Amino acid sequence: MAKPREKTGSTAPRQIAPPPLSQHLRELASRPGAWLVLARNLIPVVGIYGFGWSAALAVFNYWFDGLTALAAIVAALIPRALRETQPKSVGATWPMNVVRGAVTWIFLVGIVGLPYWIVLIPLHDLLLGEQLRHELAHSPALWLTFGSLAAGHFWKAFQSGYDTMPDNQLKQRVRWDVYLLVLRAIAMFMMAAHGLAFILVPLMALLLSYLEIWPERALGAVFGDPSRLYEHDPDDPKSRPRRR
Secondary structure, three states, X not given: OOXXXXXXXXXXXOOOOOOOHHHHHHHHHHOHHHHHHHHHHOHHHHHHHHHOXXXXXXXXXXXXXXXXXXXXHHHHHHHHHHHHHOOOOOOOOHHHHHHHHHHHXXXXXXXXXXXXXXXXXXXXXXXXXXXXXXXXXOOHHHHHHHHHHHHHHXXXXXXXXXXXXXXXXXXXXXXXXXXXXXXXXXXHHHHHHOXXXXXXXXXXXXXXXXXXXXXXXXXXXXXXXXXXXXXXXXXXXXXXXXXX
Protein backbone atom coordinates (compact mmCIF):
# COMPACT_ATOMS: atom_id res chain seq x y z
CA MET A 1 0.00 0.00 0.00
CA ALA A 2 1.32 3.37 -0.99
CA LYS A 3 2.31 5.67 1.83
CA PRO A 4 0.24 8.83 2.15
CA ARG A 5 2.00 11.97 1.01
CA GLU A 6 3.60 13.93 3.78
CA LYS A 7 1.77 17.11 4.52
CA THR A 8 3.68 20.25 3.85
CA GLY A 9 3.22 22.88 6.49
CA SER A 10 2.19 26.41 5.84
CA THR A 11 5.02 28.83 5.04
CA ALA A 12 3.43 31.46 7.26
CA PRO A 13 5.37 32.30 10.44
CA ARG A 14 4.09 30.52 13.53
CA GLN A 15 2.81 33.24 15.80
CA ILE A 16 3.29 32.91 19.55
CA ALA A 17 0.34 34.05 21.63
CA PRO A 18 1.31 36.22 24.61
CA PRO A 19 0.48 34.98 28.12
CA PRO A 20 -2.70 36.12 29.90
CA LEU A 21 -3.03 39.55 31.47
CA SER A 22 -2.74 38.08 34.96
CA GLN A 23 0.79 36.86 34.22
CA HIS A 24 1.76 40.26 32.85
CA LEU A 25 0.51 41.91 36.02
CA ARG A 26 2.40 39.46 38.23
CA GLU A 27 5.60 40.07 36.32
CA LEU A 28 5.05 43.82 36.39
CA ALA A 29 4.58 43.74 40.17
CA SER A 30 7.80 41.79 40.67
CA ARG A 31 9.99 43.95 38.40
CA PRO A 32 10.72 47.45 39.80
CA GLY A 33 12.51 48.40 36.58
CA ALA A 34 9.31 47.83 34.64
CA TRP A 35 7.49 50.34 36.80
CA LEU A 36 10.17 52.92 36.01
CA VAL A 37 9.69 52.30 32.29
CA LEU A 38 5.92 52.73 32.64
CA ALA A 39 6.33 55.91 34.70
CA ARG A 40 8.73 57.42 32.15
CA ASN A 41 6.39 56.74 29.24
CA LEU A 42 3.44 58.19 31.15
CA ILE A 43 5.12 61.59 31.55
CA PRO A 44 3.51 63.00 28.34
CA VAL A 45 0.11 61.75 29.53
CA VAL A 46 0.46 63.59 32.84
CA GLY A 47 1.71 66.67 30.99
CA ILE A 48 -1.23 66.78 28.60
CA TYR A 49 -4.03 66.04 31.04
CA GLY A 50 -2.49 67.70 34.08
CA PHE A 51 -0.49 70.66 32.78
CA GLY A 52 -2.04 71.50 29.41
CA TRP A 53 0.77 70.25 27.19
CA SER A 54 0.10 70.09 23.45
CA ALA A 55 -1.29 66.74 22.35
CA ALA A 56 -0.15 67.45 18.78
CA LEU A 57 3.43 67.91 19.95
CA ALA A 58 3.35 64.69 21.98
CA VAL A 59 2.02 62.68 19.01
CA PHE A 60 4.61 64.29 16.73
CA ASN A 61 7.31 63.26 19.20
CA TYR A 62 6.20 59.61 18.99
CA TRP A 63 6.13 59.77 15.20
CA PHE A 64 9.44 61.60 14.82
CA ASP A 65 11.20 59.41 17.37
CA GLY A 66 10.23 56.19 15.57
CA LEU A 67 10.98 57.48 12.07
CA THR A 68 14.41 58.88 12.94
CA ALA A 69 15.34 55.67 14.78
CA LEU A 70 14.40 53.73 11.66
CA ALA A 71 16.33 56.13 9.42
CA ALA A 72 19.38 55.82 11.66
CA ILE A 73 19.41 52.02 11.42
CA VAL A 74 19.18 52.22 7.63
CA ALA A 75 22.01 54.76 7.52
CA ALA A 76 24.22 52.51 9.65
CA LEU A 77 23.66 49.65 7.19
CA ILE A 78 24.50 51.65 4.06
CA PRO A 79 28.34 51.44 4.26
CA ARG A 80 28.25 47.66 4.54
CA ALA A 81 25.69 47.36 1.75
CA LEU A 82 27.79 49.54 -0.59
CA ARG A 83 30.95 47.60 0.21
CA GLU A 84 29.34 44.22 -0.40
CA THR A 85 27.57 45.22 -3.62
CA GLN A 86 30.44 47.19 -5.17
CA PRO A 87 32.13 45.10 -7.89
CA LYS A 88 35.82 44.68 -7.08
CA SER A 89 36.74 45.42 -10.66
CA VAL A 90 35.07 48.84 -10.52
CA GLY A 91 36.82 51.57 -8.60
CA ALA A 92 34.64 54.25 -7.04
CA THR A 93 35.74 57.55 -5.60
CA TRP A 94 34.45 58.61 -2.21
CA PRO A 95 32.21 61.39 -3.66
CA MET A 96 30.53 58.76 -5.84
CA ASN A 97 30.06 56.48 -2.85
CA VAL A 98 28.58 59.34 -0.82
CA VAL A 99 26.08 60.07 -3.60
CA ARG A 100 25.18 56.40 -4.00
CA GLY A 101 24.82 56.03 -0.27
CA ALA A 102 22.60 59.10 0.06
CA VAL A 103 20.32 58.01 -2.79
CA THR A 104 20.10 54.47 -1.41
CA TRP A 105 19.35 55.78 2.08
CA ILE A 106 16.54 58.05 0.87
CA PHE A 107 15.02 55.21 -1.16
CA LEU A 108 15.17 52.70 1.69
CA VAL A 109 13.78 55.12 4.28
CA GLY A 110 10.91 55.80 1.91
CA ILE A 111 10.22 52.06 1.57
CA VAL A 112 11.00 50.71 5.04
CA GLY A 113 9.43 53.76 6.69
CA LEU A 114 6.22 53.40 4.70
CA PRO A 115 4.10 52.73 7.83
CA TYR A 116 5.25 56.09 9.22
CA TRP A 117 4.23 57.88 6.01
CA ILE A 118 0.88 56.10 5.94
CA VAL A 119 0.10 57.09 9.54
CA LEU A 120 0.12 60.72 8.41
CA ILE A 121 -3.21 60.08 6.67
CA PRO A 122 -5.40 59.52 9.75
CA LEU A 123 -3.27 61.86 11.89
CA HIS A 124 -3.00 64.76 9.44
CA ASP A 125 -5.02 67.06 11.68
CA LEU A 126 -2.49 66.60 14.49
CA LEU A 127 0.80 66.11 12.65
CA LEU A 128 0.14 68.52 9.79
CA GLY A 129 -2.00 71.02 11.65
CA GLU A 130 -1.41 74.73 12.08
CA GLN A 131 -0.94 74.42 15.86
CA LEU A 132 2.04 72.09 15.54
CA ARG A 133 3.65 74.10 12.74
CA HIS A 134 3.33 77.25 14.86
CA GLU A 135 4.88 75.56 17.90
CA LEU A 136 7.81 74.20 15.91
CA ALA A 137 8.41 77.42 13.97
CA HIS A 138 8.52 79.65 17.05
CA SER A 139 10.47 77.47 19.46
CA PRO A 140 14.22 77.01 18.85
CA ALA A 141 14.26 74.85 21.98
CA LEU A 142 12.02 72.30 20.23
CA TRP A 143 14.33 72.21 17.21
CA LEU A 144 17.25 71.59 19.55
CA THR A 145 15.30 68.89 21.38
CA PHE A 146 14.27 66.99 18.26
CA GLY A 147 17.70 67.50 16.70
CA SER A 148 19.32 65.98 19.78
CA LEU A 149 16.84 63.10 19.67
CA ALA A 150 17.73 62.36 16.03
CA ALA A 151 21.47 62.70 16.68
CA GLY A 152 21.17 60.26 19.59
CA HIS A 153 19.49 57.67 17.37
CA PHE A 154 22.18 58.00 14.67
CA TRP A 155 24.96 57.78 17.25
CA LYS A 156 23.43 54.67 18.79
CA ALA A 157 22.91 53.02 15.38
CA PHE A 158 26.49 53.61 14.23
CA GLN A 159 27.82 52.33 17.58
CA SER A 160 25.79 49.11 17.36
CA GLY A 161 28.38 47.28 15.28
CA TYR A 162 26.17 46.49 12.29
CA ASP A 163 29.19 46.85 10.01
CA THR A 164 31.14 43.96 11.56
CA MET A 165 28.43 41.49 12.67
CA PRO A 166 28.22 38.03 11.06
CA ASP A 167 25.37 37.79 8.56
CA ASN A 168 22.93 35.83 10.74
CA GLN A 169 23.58 38.00 13.77
CA LEU A 170 23.11 41.10 11.63
CA LYS A 171 19.78 39.84 10.28
CA GLN A 172 18.57 38.98 13.77
CA ARG A 173 19.58 42.32 15.29
CA VAL A 174 18.32 44.50 12.45
CA ARG A 175 15.01 42.69 12.10
CA TRP A 176 14.48 42.80 15.87
CA ASP A 177 15.06 46.58 15.96
CA VAL A 178 13.22 47.43 12.74
CA TYR A 179 10.21 45.20 13.39
CA LEU A 180 9.64 46.86 16.78
CA LEU A 181 9.73 50.31 15.15
CA VAL A 182 7.35 49.19 12.41
CA LEU A 183 4.94 47.82 15.04
CA ARG A 184 4.91 51.28 16.64
CA ALA A 185 3.83 52.92 13.39
CA ILE A 186 1.23 50.27 12.60
CA ALA A 187 -0.24 50.63 16.08
CA MET A 188 -0.44 54.42 15.69
CA PHE A 189 -2.26 53.98 12.38
CA MET A 190 -4.75 51.47 13.81
CA MET A 191 -5.50 53.66 16.81
CA ALA A 192 -6.05 56.76 14.69
CA ALA A 193 -7.98 54.93 11.97
CA HIS A 194 -10.43 53.57 14.56
CA GLY A 195 -11.21 57.00 15.98
CA LEU A 196 -8.92 56.74 19.01
CA ALA A 197 -6.75 59.75 18.18
CA PHE A 198 -8.19 61.65 21.15
CA ILE A 199 -6.59 59.11 23.52
CA LEU A 200 -3.62 58.26 21.30
CA VAL A 201 -1.04 59.54 23.78
CA PRO A 202 -2.03 57.28 26.73
CA LEU A 203 -2.41 54.32 24.39
CA MET A 204 1.03 54.95 22.90
CA ALA A 205 2.48 55.28 26.41
CA LEU A 206 1.18 51.82 27.26
CA LEU A 207 2.31 50.37 23.93
CA LEU A 208 5.84 51.77 24.20
CA SER A 209 6.06 50.45 27.75
CA TYR A 210 5.02 46.98 26.56
CA LEU A 211 7.52 47.02 23.67
CA GLU A 212 10.29 48.03 26.04
CA ILE A 213 9.44 45.58 28.82
CA TRP A 214 8.34 42.57 26.72
CA PRO A 215 9.71 43.11 23.18
CA GLU A 216 10.02 39.37 22.54
CA ARG A 217 6.29 38.86 23.21
CA ALA A 218 5.25 41.62 20.83
CA LEU A 219 7.51 40.23 18.11
CA GLY A 220 6.41 36.65 18.75
CA ALA A 221 2.73 37.57 18.50
CA VAL A 222 3.24 39.03 15.02
CA PHE A 223 6.39 37.59 13.43
CA GLY A 224 6.86 34.22 15.14
CA ASP A 225 9.77 33.02 17.26
CA PRO A 226 11.70 36.22 18.09
CA SER A 227 14.95 34.32 18.62
CA ARG A 228 14.88 33.07 15.01
CA LEU A 229 13.99 36.16 13.03
CA TYR A 230 17.19 35.75 11.02
CA GLU A 231 15.89 32.50 9.50
CA HIS A 232 13.00 34.10 7.66
CA ASP A 233 13.97 34.97 4.08
CA PRO A 234 11.08 36.33 1.96
CA ASP A 235 12.92 35.22 -1.22
CA ASP A 236 13.44 31.65 -0.06
CA PRO A 237 10.25 29.77 0.90
CA LYS A 238 12.30 26.90 2.36
CA SER A 239 13.69 29.20 5.07
CA ARG A 240 10.31 30.29 6.39
CA PRO A 241 9.11 28.82 9.67
CA ARG A 242 6.47 26.15 9.29
CA ARG A 243 3.52 25.37 11.49
CA ARG A 244 3.82 22.07 13.29
